[in-house]
Amino acid sequence: xxxxxxxxxxxxxxxxxxxxxxxxxxxxxxxxxxxxxxxxxxxxxxxxxxxxxxxxxxxxxxxxxxxxxxxxxxxxxxxxxxxxxxxxxxxxxxxxxxxxxxxxxxxxxxxxxxxxxxxxxxxxxxxxxxxxxxxxxxxxxxxxxxxxxxxxxxxxxxxxxxxxxxxxxxxxxxxxxxxxxxxxxxxxxxxxxxxxxxxxxxxxxxxxxxxxxxxxxxxxxxxxxxxxxxxxxxxxxxxxxxxxxxxxxxxxxxxxxxxxxxxxxxxxxxxxxxxxxxxxxxxxxxxxxxxxxxxxxxxxxxxxxxxxxxxxxxxxxxxxxxxxxxxxxxxxxxxxxxxxxxxxxxxxxxxxxxxxxxxxxxxxxxxxxxxxxxxxxxxxxxxxxxxxxxxxxxxxxxxxxxxxxxxxxxxxxxxxxxxxxxxxxxxxxxxxxxxxxxxxxxxxxx
Amino acid sequence: xxxxxxxxxxxxxxxxxxxxxxxxxxxxxxxxxxxxxxxxxxxxxxxxxxxxxxxxxxxxxxxxxxxxxxxxxxxxxxxxxxxxxxxxxxxxxxxxxxxxxxxxxxxxxxxxxxxxxxxxxxxxxxxxxxxxxxxxxxxxxxxxxxxxxxxxxxxxxxxxxxxxxxxxxxxxxxxxxxxxxxxxxxxxxxxxxxxxxxxxxxxxxxxxxxxxxxxxxxxxxxxxxxxxxxxxxxxxxxxxxxxxxxxxxxxxxxxxxxxxxxxxxxxxxxxxxxxxxxxxxxxxxxxxxxxxxxxxxxxxxxxxxxxxxxxxxxxxxxxxxxxxxxxxxxxxxxxxxxxxxxxxxxxxxxxxxxxxxxxxxxxxxxxxxxxxxxxxxxxxxxxxxxxxxxxxxxxxxxxxxxxxxxxxxxxxxxxxxxxxxxxxxxxxxxxxxxxxxxxxxxxx
Numbered sequence: 001x002x003x004x005x006x007x008x009x010x011x012x013x014x015x016x017x018x019x020x021x022x023x024x025x026x027x028x029x030x031x032x033x034x035x036x037x038x039x040x041x042x043x044x045x046x047x048x049x050x051x052x053x054x055x056x057x058x059x060x061x062x063x064x065x066x067x068x069x070x071x072x073x074x075x076x077x078x079x080x081x082x083x084x085x086x087x088x089x090x091x092x093x094x095x096x097x098x099x100x101x102x103x104x105x106x107x108x109x110x111x112x113x114x115x116x117x118x119x120x121x122x123x124x125x126x127x128x129x130x131x132x133x134x135x136x137x138x139x140x141x142x143x144x145x146x147x148x149x150x151x152x153x154x155x156x157x158x159x160x161x162x163x164x165x166x167x168x169x170x171x172x173x174x175x176x177x178x179x180x181x182x183x184x185x186x187x188x189x190x191x192x193x194x195x196x197x198x199x200x201x202x203x204x205x206x207x208x209x210x211x212x213x214x215x216x217x218x219x220x221x222x223x224x225x226x227x228x229x230x231x232x233x234x235x236x237x238x239x240x241x242x243x244x245x246x247x248x249x250x251x252x253x254x255x256x257x258x259x260x261x262x263x264x265x266x267x268x269x270x271x272x273x274x275x276x277x278x279x280x281x282x283x284x285x286x287x288x289x290x291x292x293x294x295x296x297x298x299x300x301x302x303x304x305x306x307x308x309x310x311x312x313x314x315x316x317x318x319x320x321x322x323x324x325x326x327x328x329x330x331x332x333x334x335x336x337x338x339x340x341x342x343x344x345x346x347x348x349x350x351x352x353x354x355x356x357x358x359x360x361x362x363x364x365x366x367x368x369x370x371x372x373x374x375x376x377x378x379x380x381x382x383x384x385x386x387x388x389x390x391x392x393x394x395x396x397x398x399x400x401x402x403x404x405x406x407x408x409x410x411x412x413x414x415x416x417x418x419x420x421x422x423x424x425x426x427x428x429x430x431x432x433x434x435x436x437x438x439x440x441x442x443x444x445x446x
Numbered sequence: 447x448x449x450x451x452x453x454x455x456x457x458x459x460x461x462x463x464x465x466x467x468x469x470x471x472x473x474x475x476x477x478x479x480x481x482x483x484x485x486x487x488x489x490x491x492x493x494x495x496x497x498x499x500x501x502x503x504x505x506x507x508x509x510x511x512x513x514x515x516x517x518x519x520x521x522x523x524x525x526x527x528x529x530x531x532x533x534x535x536x537x538x539x540x541x542x543x544x545x546x547x548x549x550x551x552x553x554x555x556x557x558x559x560x561x562x563x564x565x566x567x568x569x570x571x572x573x574x575x576x577x578x579x580x581x582x583x584x585x586x587x588x589x590x591x592x593x594x595x596x597x598x599x600x601x602x603x604x605x606x607x608x609x610x611x612x613x614x615x616x617x618x619x620x621x622x623x624x625x626x627x628x629x630x631x632x633x634x635x636x637x638x639x640x641x642x643x644x645x646x647x648x649x650x651x652x653x654x655x656x657x658x659x660x661x662x663x664x665x666x667x668x669x670x671x672x673x674x675x676x677x678x679x680x681x682x683x684x685x686x687x688x689x690x691x692x693x694x695x696x697x698x699x700x701x702x703x704x705x706x707x708x709x710x711x712x713x714x715x716x717x718x719x720x721x722x723x724x725x726x727x728x729x730x731x732x733x734x735x736x737x738x739x740x741x742x743x744x745x746x747x748x749x750x751x752x753x754x755x756x757x758x759x760x761x762x763x764x765x766x767x768x769x770x771x772x773x774x775x776x777x778x779x780x781x782x783x784x785x786x787x788x789x790x791x792x793x794x795x796x797x798x799x800x801x802x803x804x805x806x807x808x809x810x811x812x813x814x815x816x817x818x819x820x821x822x823x824x825x826x827x828x829x830x831x832x833x834x835x836x837x838x839x840x841x842x843x844x845x846x847x848x849x850x851x852x853x854x855x856x857x858x859x860x861x862x863x864x865x866x867x868x869x870x871x872x873x874x875x876x877x878x879x880x881x882x883x884x885x886x887x888x889x890x
Contacts, residue, residue: 324879331882331886332882334886353798353828354827354868354870366884380798383799423799424800425804429769433773435811437773437777438779438811438812438814
């Protein structure tokens with residue numbers, strides 16, 4: 001079963017998007033090979049729901065982050081080699097030899113380019129294999145059974161090519177037709193399956209190394225996946241990965257409190273925190289490094305967020321109705337027994353207080369009893385929190401505080417327990433002396 | 447005392463627009479045929495009047511021209527020629543008819559200098575304008591135009607200057623000696639008189655163009671009431687740039703100097719406030735407006751806060767921007783100004799509780815200033831309920847929303863009271879969300 005999510009969620013969290021500079025994908029994308037990029041895209045498009053697979057992947061990343069292996073410095077040769085190797089053949093050696101002889105003949109008489117192209121491809125492949133040997137050297141010291149040892153095994157194949165010894169010294173010497181034919185036969189016919197495997201190992205390495213490099217540079221850590229029955233998401237030092245100076249926060253959702261009720265003034269950082277949480281959950285299910293100090297989570301079936309729901313005036317849908325439809329969709333999944341992480345930001349903001357209060361309370365209460373799901377819900381209607389407190393016990397209350405300094409608001413972005421009572425509004429109005437100003441010349445005007 | 451307003455208001459009402467493509471209020475009215483007319487029109491839009499007789503004079507004039515179907519009586523192409531002609535102030539260009547050498551005369555005749563041609567053409571244009579202005583002010587409808595009398599007298603005075611007698615009596619075809627003679631009269635002796643005359647012509651262009659717009663759109667004229675308590679009485683007003691606007695009627699006066707407007711999103715609150723503010727604005731210009739009829743006392747200024755942008759670059763949130771604006775307006779009120787003030791979705795940039803309290807406090811403070819008129823809209827209808835108990839001079843109105851299935855329908859027709867449209871829960875229930883969750887598999 002694949003991890004459940006939808007476009008709205010991916011947009012809210014800004015996860016995908018190769019051509020979107022600020023996407024989370026591009027934050028992690030520093031791969032050098034096209035195959036590596038394809039792999040990375042696949043990983044982003046399909047988070048895992050299998051506990052063992054998640055932990056295996058994060059273990060590999062962690063291992064690579066620790067070992068600091070180096071990928072090819074120069075990937076130009078690899079790209080040329082990959083292009084050349086992408087056309088495997090079923091020919092015999094004699095057929096290759098006669099073919100190449102014919103190409104040489106064409107080159108001399110007709111200025112045909114194919115021979116030169118073939119030569120470039122084979123030379124690039126030879127250089128790449130030499131580089132692979134260097135790459136493999138990094139793993140040889142690794143102990144038996146480690147991930148590195150397994151990669152070293154994958155490069156065993158390279159020892160099948162005795163003539164590789166020539167490369168360093170005679171790199172510039174042109175290859176004879178016979179040499180070309182032999183290499184071509186080996187690379188594209190005899191060992192084609194093994195070589196395809198080798199290429200995919202290199203793509204894997206590209207992803208492992210580039211992502212773990214980023215993780216090391218940005219100070220990311222790896223989440224530990226627990227069985228679904230453990231029923232926990234525990235995060236220490238949660239940050240938004242795209243904000244280098246973000247204030248870290250702790251979050252804990254578990255069987256006792258599966259619902260976090262988040263309040264705080266505008267601009268106090270509610271949305272950013274919710275996005276950071278959503279991104280952490282998503283990346284953790286990919287087995288990727290996450291912008292946290294420490295994270296443990298039980299594997300979920302999917303994630304739904306509702307952070308920037310747009311109204312759809314073309315269809316005559318108000319913002320409110322668009323939001324209702326979104327909640328309905330989540331309700332369908334949740335009531336079908338899916339174990340989800342659900343994030344709702346500023347529910348029902350586009351309507352009057354009474355409605356927003358009633359609707360938020362009713363929806364929150366209805367969702368809250370789904371203990372198999374985790375909820376993070378923000379609202380500016382703090383009274384809903386008061387009503388919730390008396391109604392249910394498994395909700396925790398958190399807020400982002402605001403303080404007032406010299407008439408301007410200061411935000412700490414540090415999560416606190418409780419319901420926000422920050423009411424800077426009236427304070428500011430009083431500070432500015434507006435009411436006095438309006439009352440002052442009452443005497444004069446009458 | 448000048449009528450005060452600010453750029454925020456002018457932008458809110460979309461008077462000049464930000465982009466050329468915008469359907470602006472200025473664009474609706476600008477049907478002037480001359481550049482000078484457009485310039486005067488723009489000045490009128492930038493500086494509404496604060497004197498009731500000036501307002502009534504202008505609106506009376508436009509109204510009279512509208513009822514007579516009077517079009518601009520002069521050839522519009524004369525004006526650029528005359529402007530160009532009067533702009534040449536160099537003494538050496540004076541046309542002369544003295545003993546010039548034959549060579550020069552022949553040259554003039556065979557291949558005349560462009561400047562000379564321009565000057566001669568200018569003289570002819572001035573003559574033609576003077577004669578048509580004379581005909582215009584002597585025509586029967588203009589003689590009867592009471593509100594225009596003052597300007598007519600001023601024009602007649604200009605035309606009575608002895609220097610112009612020759613020009614007014616000149617035949618259709620001018621001799622070259624006459625052209626040279628008049629050039630001195632026009633360009634060097636009476637330049638400023640001619641400029642004054644042009645100004646009256648441009649003003650006339652504005653009047654006739656505006657009259658035409660009024661007739662085309664079926665706009666009405668407002669009556670500025672001479673004295674007494676603040677009043678705005680608007681019947682059947684609508685927004686002029688909307689195609690099928692629903693007209694509404696409202697009265698804001700000393701007894702009820704605050705209109706408290708509620709209604710769901712998209713019910714038309716902002717449009718209604720813009721239409722009303724625009725009517726007040728145009729009324730203070732003495733211009734026709736999109737309404738059936740209007741009566742008002744002249745105010746000292748108008749301030750609207752409809753599309754207030756936040757100013758994050760100076761670290762001010764939307765809320766704080768609003769507060770600063772409020773402070774500025776409170777300052778003017780404290781100085782005793784009689785203002786027309788509009789706040790759309792007051793305190794929308796803060797949490798509900800703050801907005802609720804602040805709305806009550808500020809509206810209450812406004813309510814005591816009976817000489818100024820206010821419109822305040824909010825979606826916090828609960829604030830209205832509190833205000834209803836404390837103040838008897840607040841008029842509560844709302845724009846209703848109906849439900850057609852799950853789609854809201856809007857009537858855009860103003861009603862008295864506080865909106866009780868609470869479709870939120872209805873929609874949530876209709877979608878069966880709560881039931882779905884109730885019946886779902888919620889046991890672990």
